[in-house]
Every structure is written in structure tokens, then in C-alpha cells.
Amino acid sequence: MRLIVDHVTHYRYDLPVRAVVQSHRLTPSLFDGQRVIRWKISVSDGQMGGGFRDGAGDWVQGWTVLGPVSGIKVHVEGEVETTDLTGMLRGHRETVPPLTYLHHTLPTRADMALAKLGEGLEDTTDSLGVAHELSRRVADAIHYRPGVTHNNTTAAEALALGEGVCQDHAHALIAVARHVGIPARYVSGYLHTDGDGTMQEAAHAWAELHVDGFGWVGFDPANRCCPDDRYIRLGSGLDAQDAAPIRGSARGLGEESLDVTVSVQTQQ
Amino acid sequence: MTSYFNEMYHDQAVRPPYARLQNWVQSMPAELRQMKQAEAEALFRRIGITFAVYGEGGDPDRLIPFDMFPRVFSGAEWSRLERGIKQRARALNAFLVDVYGRGEIVRAGRIPGRLVYQNEAYEKAVVGIVPPKGVYSHIVGIDLVRTGPDDFFVLEDNCRTPSGVSYMLENREIMMRMFPDIFRENRIEPVEQYPAALRRTLASVAPxxxxxxxxxxxxxxxxxxxxxxxxxxxxxxxxxxxxxxxxxxxxxxxxxxxxxxxxxxxxxxxxxxxxxxxxxxxxxxxxxxxxxxxxxxxxxxxVAICSAPGAGVADDKAVYTYVPEMIRFYLGEEPLLQNVPTWQCGKADDLKYVLEHLAELVVKEVHGSGGYGMLVGPKSTKDQVENFRARILADPGNYIAQPTLALSTTPTFVEEGVAPRHVDLRPYCLVGERIELVPGGLTRVALTEGSLVVNSSQGGGVKDTWVLAE
Incomplete structure (x- = not known):
């Protein structure tokens, strides 16, 4: 499938700020499921900093804006040819050992309830089956509902609420998977939604589990599926913050407000 | 009763490196000693060198007590130590480059992957990044203890930012100022070149x-x-x-x-x-x-960052056990300095042994430092031992245990005159384009009679450390 992305992140400040620094993970991953046709990132008044491919295979790019500015616009435009690999991350070059993704972080720590969610699969030898089952359980336990959770909601809190968005689903699946000893990570990217009412935000997130014999496999509990050719993968991390497409800071007293628009269209 | 190796008096004789200090101390009247001690303290005060002592209350700007009786190594003793320290610093850096690269040592089954990759100090963010000159730890502080004329053990490695080198420099400066004569009588290797060597090392790893x-x-x-x-x-x-x-x-x-x-x-x-x-x-x-x-x-x-982010995974107390293995694996050499035998409470057999012998052992937190969160079995009350047992059981993987070592003593000025007190040694090995070791280091001394805890944060003192020229 050919997907066309237009993604604008607009930061506005009520008082001008200086010395803005950002770290981006906004470039599509290199693997057999996607091929970049064109991709362009621009930052208003921005100076490109150092860029490199990290051990997880992500392209990380620094940007700085000297300022003073009262707003910054990060614009991502591009076109990607995608192939459905039923969630398999085939042909992805990375050197971070999977065991590293057993680290617990605050939002992905398993409490009693999350631990319970992973119970009863100890005797199952089909590790891919276990991964699917965990994803199904998370989808059943947390219903999609925007607005009830926020950026800092933990997996445990979302499970207790029984509601959340894709970030909460991903965190919960990661927490449960790590708890049963399966390395798991957070993935951020885009999703093309065809308007049938079941799909979530176009700026999307899901989880990858490291399954014996298969390597990294994506699971999207929010949509009860594995990533296919409607998905564009950008980067990964231990949790949402670690995998964030944009991390940034600015000097100044200005209050920040954020406006994000994303569209992911198919090429007709 | 444990016997301790006294670095000055051994087998009813004064050991040669201390020969000239024998006269010095015998000919020093008590009043002079007290005057000099007061002078030393005034000098330290004036320079402003203090160290906050956490957890003890009182004056946060208190001085670390300085003991005027130097600790002395012969040139031959030092050159043996030097080879061992440099060997260790090379292996630790090779390990760091490896575990953030291909991880050959894990693939070869010489160290468990979980110990490295699930370690809190392992930084995913620097996987695949090779720092300039392949150096992660530019200042390796290796804590050593001595138990006999030829027996040195490494207590722990400090690969991040070991502190205390300012004491090495200040202690020397103050000793030279107060006792110029003994510096004429003894041929002591200088340490004052350390800052220049450090700067050279840092400059050599420019990006x-x-x-x-x-x-x-x-x-x-x-x-x-x-x-x-x-x-x-x-x-x-x-x-x-x-x-x-x-x-x-x-x-x-x-x-x-x-x-x-x-x-x-x-x-x-x-x-x-x-x-x-x-x-x-x-x-x-x-x-x-x-x-x-x-x-x-x-x-x-x-830009270069020293020590490089991620270096901490090499000085973890559980990883420490494997340093001799690193030396064999990366350098193809036998370790010149010995590790202290260590039990890892995360292993069932080790845990069993530790719990059965708690009163004889020293137990430490894997990530602890500064002498906090540790149990010195033989010096603890029954209650303290039992409390610690509960802590270990709650999180066994977080603890390691070692035998209580018979740390050597050196003569130390005390209220009544001169008496043996236990010491350790932290030399500072510089790693850049070259490996350099200034002949000396920081000797810490447990000033309380019988105490084996030398940490400055636990009331230990410091001494000037001499290496005699051959």
C-alpha cells in the first residue's frame, strides 16, 4: 500500500522562548515491510543537529532553534510503500539485545492486576500463541475511550480504569509481557484509518514482543490486530516517553500549548 | 583471633620501605606531633577541603581526618600493582566496548546476558556507539586491600567518576610543607603530575x-x-x-x-x-x-563525555565477579590482581551459604556505594544481622556477600601515640590514547580501633601514600 503522510506539530508559547532543542524519531524504520519513497522533515527557524542510527535501528535527529520565537512548527511529509508482513519486523537491523527490553520503567511496571492478567500460560509452549493471547487479554481488559487517561497514566492505572487509548494498551501489553519474561517494547508510528469507525488515531502506538523463533512481532491491542500495510513504523523504546517521536525543551517562561494534526492517506 | 598484616612491622622487624620512618617517628616528641597535627588541620581548613559526611549529622563541612603517618610502598611492590591495575583497566574498557557492540563475551557464555543487559546501569541509548579511542572509562578507580606481604585483592572497581583524587594531591602537598626533611631522606615518586596527565588523557579522546x-x-x-x-x-x-x-x-x-x-x-x-x-x-x-x-x-x-554514558555496567558489584574472566577473554592473560571471593545472593546455592554464615560475612548492595546499606557480620549485633537477613530475603538479587577480609594495618597517629589501623588503597588509572598511572593513590584508614570500614562517609581518614623510587 502507498501511504501519504502529512503530520504537523505546532508548539505555541505565550511568551517567546529561546534555545529550543529537540530530539526526533520521525523517520520510517528500515525493514522489509516499508520502503520510503520520499520523506521530509522541517522545523521552523530550525538548525539541523547531529543525526545517527541508534542501536535499536531508529534514525535519531537533533534540531535546535536559537530563538526567540513564539512558536515552532515541525512538519513531516512523505510517502511510504508498505507491505503486510502480519506484524513481523523482518529485515530490521538492530543491535540492542532483546534482554534489554525486560527492564521495567515506571509506566510499564506490573502491579498485581497486570501480573494476574498474564497468568495461566506457563505451560503453553507456543510462544507466538502466548503473545497473541496476552494482546487479546489486554484488549478485553481496557476499552478504547479517549480522554480518560493522560500522558503520564501508567499501565496499572489504565487497567484499573478499564479504559484508555493506544498508549495505555501498549503499556499494559508491555507490562504483562515483561512480567512473564517476554521482552517487549513500545513502538510509535502512523496508522491509516479508512473510516469504518473502529480505527484509532492516525498518530499511533503499539507494542512489539520478542517471540522465540520469530524475533520482534508487533501487536496492536487497541485494534485487536498485528500491524499490517496500514501501519508506518517510526521507532521504539522501553515506554512511550523513551519512544517519543519528538522530545524537546525550551528556555523561557512561556507556557506551551500544542496542536497536532496528522493525516495518513492512501495513494489513489 | 584473626591476625593482621602490619605493613611496617612484620616478623619483629621493620619492613624496608618504612626503614627511614622508624627514626622519624621515634624522634618526634609528643608536643611536636600535636603541634603538627593542629597545623595540618589548619592547612586543610584554609584550603577549604571538606567532604560532606552523609547520614552522620553534624557539620556538613567537616574535614576528613588526615593522618600524618604515611603509607609506603616499595618500587617493586608498586610495579607489580601497577601492572595489575592497568591490566584491569584495559579489560574493563574492552568489556564495555564489547557489551555495547557485538557482545562476544555473552555469546561465548562467559558471563550471563541477563547480568549485563538487564542491569540497571546498562544504557540502551549507547548501544552501537563507540566512544573516541574506544574508551568508556577514562578514570578507573580500583579499590584494593592487602592481606599479606604479597597478597592484594580488588574490593571493587569504580568506572564512572571515582572521587577522592584531590586528597591524594592535597595530602602530599601538606606533608611536604610540614615535613620537608623526610622528603629529602626518602626518594618518593611525585604525584603532582596527575592534573596534567588527566588533562592529556581527556584531550586525547576528543571526538x-x-x-x-x-x-x-x-x-x-x-x-x-x-x-x-x-x-x-x-x-x-x-x-x-x-x-x-x-x-x-x-x-x-x-x-x-x-x-x-x-x-x-x-x-x-x-x-x-x-x-x-x-x-x-x-x-x-x-x-x-x-x-x-x-x-x-x-x-x-x-562531543566526548568522560566517563562515557553506560560505563557503569562494568563496575556493578555482580559484574565484578566476572572481571577475572574478562581479563582472560579480552587480553588472553591471567589476572595479576585477585578478586575477593564473592557470593551472589541471586544464586540459590550462594544465597543458602550466605544466610547460614551471615555473622561472618560482609554483605553489600549490588548498586550501593560509600559504605551504606552494608552489613559487616562480625561487627554487627544479632539484631542487625537478623534485620539484614530480612532485607536480603526480600530481594536476594540485590545483594552480594564476601568474606570479612583481614585488611592490613599501617601505623597511625592516635591519642596515645602510634597504633596500627586498617587501610585500603584507591589508585586512579587514566585511560585515553595511553594508559597512565600516577605512582600513588588515596589511602583510607579506619580510625576507630578494630574497625574495617574505611569509607570517608563512615568517619574514615586519609593518609599520604608513598611509592619509593627504585
Whole structure:
């Protein structure tokens, strides 16, 4: 499938700020499921900093804006040819050992309830089956509902609420998977939604589990599926913050407000 | 009753390195000694060298007690130690390059992967990044204890930012000022070249993108830090700027420091701030101490950070057990310095042994430092031992145990005159383009009679450490 992305992140400040620094993970991953046709990132008044491919295979790019500015616009435009690999991350070059993704972080720590969610699969030898089952359980336990959770909601809190968005689903699946000893990570990217009412935000997130014999496999509990050719993968991390497409800071007293628009269209 | 090796008096004789000190101490009247001790304290006060002693209350600016009786090594003793220390520093750095690269030592089954990759100090963010000259740990502080004429053991490795080197320099300076005569009578190797050697080492690891004489800075968390004195002392002696996070900023591909003449590019940062705090965009987002964007500049070759982020995985107390294995694996050599036998409470058999012998052992937290969170079995009450047992059982993987070592003693000035007190040694090995070791280090002394805990944070003192020229 050919997907066309237009993604604008607009930061506005009520008082001008200086010395803005950002770290981006906004470039599509290199693997057999996607091929970049064109991709362009621009930052208003921005100076490109150092860029490199990290051990997880992500392209990380620094940007700085000297300022003073009262707003910054990060614009991502591009076109990607995608192939459905039923969630398999085939042909992805990375050197971070999977065991590293057993680290617990605050939002992905398993409490009693999350631990319970992973119970009863100890005797199952089909590790891919276990991964699917965990994803199904998370989808059943947390219903999609925007607005009830926020950026800092933990997996445990979302499970207790029984509601959340894709970030909460991903965190919960990661927490449960790590708890049963399966390395798991957070993935951020885009999703093309065809308007049938079941799909979530176009700026999307899901989880990858490291399954014996298969390597990294994506699971999207929010949509009860594995990533296919409607998905564009950008980067990964231990949790949402670690995998964030944009991390940034600015000097100044200005209050920040954020406006994000994303569209992911198919090429007709 | 355990017998302890006395480094000066052994087998009813004075050991040769101490021969000249015998006269010195015997001919020193008590009044002179007291006067000199007061003078030393006044000098330390005037210089302002103090060390916050956490957890003890009282004056946070109190001095670490300085003992005027030097600790002495012969040239031959030192050259043996030197080879062992350098060997260890090389192996630790090879290990770091490996575990952030291909991980050959794990693949070869010589160290368990979980110990490395699930380690809290393992930084995913620097996997695949090779720091300039392949050096992660530029200042390796190796804590050594001695139990006999030829028996040295490594207690722990410090690969991040070992502190205390300012004491090595100050102790020497003050001894030379107070007792110039003994420096004429003994041929003592100098240590004053350390700051120049440190600066040379730091400059030698300037990053790829640096095409000129590198600018080096020391990054401190600020004057509230207990080692702030040392940070400013070293900056002074090296002739480099002492900066805090807010003095540095990232622009484009580089890091700059604010100066009165405008921004100046910085090439090498000797940081005395932990990994977690150096860049809020990569690590803890709430850190006010760090520099936003620093890690992106570092990872794209625009600046060198010393020690390199991630170095801590080599000095973890559980990883320590495997250092002899690292030496064999990377260098193809046998270790010249021995490890202390260590039980890992995370292993069932080891845990069983430890719990059965708790009253004889020293138990430490894997990530602890400064002598906190540890149990010295033989010196503890029954209640303390039992409390600690519960702590171990709650989280066995967090503890290691070692036998209580018979630390050597050296003569030390005490109230009643001179008496043996237990000591350890921390030398500072510099690793850059070359490996250098200044002949000397920091000798810490447990001033309380019978005590084996030398940590300054637990009321230990310091001594000047001599290496005699051959």
C-alpha cells in the first residue's frame, strides 16, 4: 500500500522562548515491510543537529532553534510503500539485545492486576500463541475511550480504569509481557484509518514482543490486530516517553500549548 | 583471633620501605606531633577541603581526618600493582566496548546476558556507539586491600567518576610543607603530575568532529554536591573551566559554553554528574542538572563525555565477579590482581551459604556505594544481622556477600601515640590514547580501633601514600 503522510506539530508559547532543542524519531524504520519513497522533515527557524542510527535501528535527529520565537512548527511529509508482513519486523537491523527490553520503567511496571492478567500460560509452549493471547487479554481488559487517561497514566492505572487509548494498551501489553519474561517494547508510528469507525488515531502506538523463533512481532491491542500495510513504523523504546517521536525543551517562561494534526492517506 | 598484616612491622622487624620512618617517628616528641597535627588541620581548613559526611549529622563541612603517618610502598611492590591495575583497566574498557557492540563475551557464555543487559546501569541509548579511542572509562578507580606481604585483592572497581583524587594531591602537598626533611631522606615518586596527565588523557579522546586543540571542561552538579571542592580543585589545576549544566547549551551539531566573550565550542566534557541526569531529552526528563540534546551531539560524534554514558555496567558489584574472566577473554592473560571471593545472593546455592554464615560475612548492595546499606557480620549485633537477613530475603538479587577480609594495618597517629589501623588503597588509572598511572593513590584508614570500614562517609581518614623510587 502507498501511504501519504502529512503530520504537523505546532508548539505555541505565550511568551517567546529561546534555545529550543529537540530530539526526533520521525523517520520510517528500515525493514522489509516499508520502503520510503520520499520523506521530509522541517522545523521552523530550525538548525539541523547531529543525526545517527541508534542501536535499536531508529534514525535519531537533533534540531535546535536559537530563538526567540513564539512558536515552532515541525512538519513531516512523505510517502511510504508498505507491505503486510502480519506484524513481523523482518529485515530490521538492530543491535540492542532483546534482554534489554525486560527492564521495567515506571509506566510499564506490573502491579498485581497486570501480573494476574498474564497468568495461566506457563505451560503453553507456543510462544507466538502466548503473545497473541496476552494482546487479546489486554484488549478485553481496557476499552478504547479517549480522554480518560493522560500522558503520564501508567499501565496499572489504565487497567484499573478499564479504559484508555493506544498508549495505555501498549503499556499494559508491555507490562504483562515483561512480567512473564517476554521482552517487549513500545513502538510509535502512523496508522491509516479508512473510516469504518473502529480505527484509532492516525498518530499511533503499539507494542512489539520478542517471540522465540520469530524475533520482534508487533501487536496492536487497541485494534485487536498485528500491524499490517496500514501501519508506518517510526521507532521504539522501553515506554512511550523513551519512544517519543519528538522530545524537546525550551528556555523561557512561556507556557506551551500544542496542536497536532496528522493525516495518513492512501495513494489513489 | 584473626591476625593482621602490619605493613611496617612484620616478623619483629621493620619492613624496608618504612626503614627511614622508624627514626622519624621515634624522634618526634609528643608536643611536636600535636603541634603538627593542629597545623595540618589548619592547612586543610584554609584550603577549604571538606567532604560532606552523609547520614552522620553534624557539620556538613567537616574535614576528613588526615593522618600524618604515611603509607609506603616499595618500587617493586608498586610495579607489580601497577601492572595489575592497568591490566584491569584495559579489560574493563574492552568489556564495555564489547557489551555495547557485538557482545562476544555473552555469546561465548562467559558471563550471563541477563547480568549485563538487564542491569540497571546498562544504557540502551549507547548501544552501537563507540566512544573516541574506544574508551568508556577514562578514570578507573580500583579499590584494593592487602592481606599479606604479597597478597592484594580488588574490593571493587569504580568506572564512572571515582572521587577522592584531590586528597591524594592535597595530602602530599601538606606533608611536604610540614615535613620537608623526610622528603629529602626518602626518594618518593611525585604525584603532582596527575592534573596534567588527566588533562592529556581527556584531550586525547576528543571526538571525531574536533579538528583543533580540544576544549575540555568539568561539568559539576553544583556546590551542593559533596565532591564540589574536588571538581573546582581539578578544574583549577588543569586550567579548564568548571561549568554547570546551565552554562552549556546545544546548538546544531555541537555543545557550547557561555563565556564573557560569547559562546565557545566544547569538545570534551569530564562530567561529575550521573548518566540519569545529563540530558533530559534522553534520560530523566525532570533533570535540571543536565544539558538538553547533549546525548544526540555525543552519539553523532560532536562531543566526548568522560566517563562515557553506560560505563557503569562494568563496575556493578555482580559484574565484578566476572572481571577475572574478562581479563582472560579480552587480553588472553591471567589476572595479576585477585578478586575477593564473592557470593551472589541471586544464586540459590550462594544465597543458602550466605544466610547460614551471615555473622561472618560482609554483605553489600549490588548498586550501593560509600559504605551504606552494608552489613559487616562480625561487627554487627544479632539484631542487625537478623534485620539484614530480612532485607536480603526480600530481594536476594540485590545483594552480594564476601568474606570479612583481614585488611592490613599501617601505623597511625592516635591519642596515645602510634597504633596500627586498617587501610585500603584507591589508585586512579587514566585511560585515553595511553594508559597512565600516577605512582600513588588515596589511602583510607579506619580510625576507630578494630574497625574495617574505611569509607570517608563512615568517619574514615586519609593518609599520604608513598611509592619509593627504585
Amino acid at each position: 571525531q568532529k574536533c579538528d583543533r586543540e580540544p576544549t575540555v571542561v568539568i561539568l559539576t552538579p553544583g556546590h551542593f554536591n559533596s565532591a564540589y571542592y574536588e571538581h573546582s580543585f581539578l578544574a583549577d589545576l588543569m586550567g579548564v573551566e568548571l561549568v554547570e549544566g546551565q552554562d552549556l547549551f546545544v546548538e546544531g551539531e555541537f555543545v557550547f559554553m557561555r563565556t564573557t566573550e560569547g559562546p565557545k565550542r566544547v569538545d570534551v566534557i569530564y562530567r561529575r554528574i550521573d548518566d540519569a541526569f545529563i540530558d533530559p531529552l534522553c534520560f530523566r526528563p525532570d533533570s535540571m542538572l543536565g544539558i538538553p540534546g547533549l546525548m544526540d551531539v555525543y552519539r553523532s560524534g560532536g
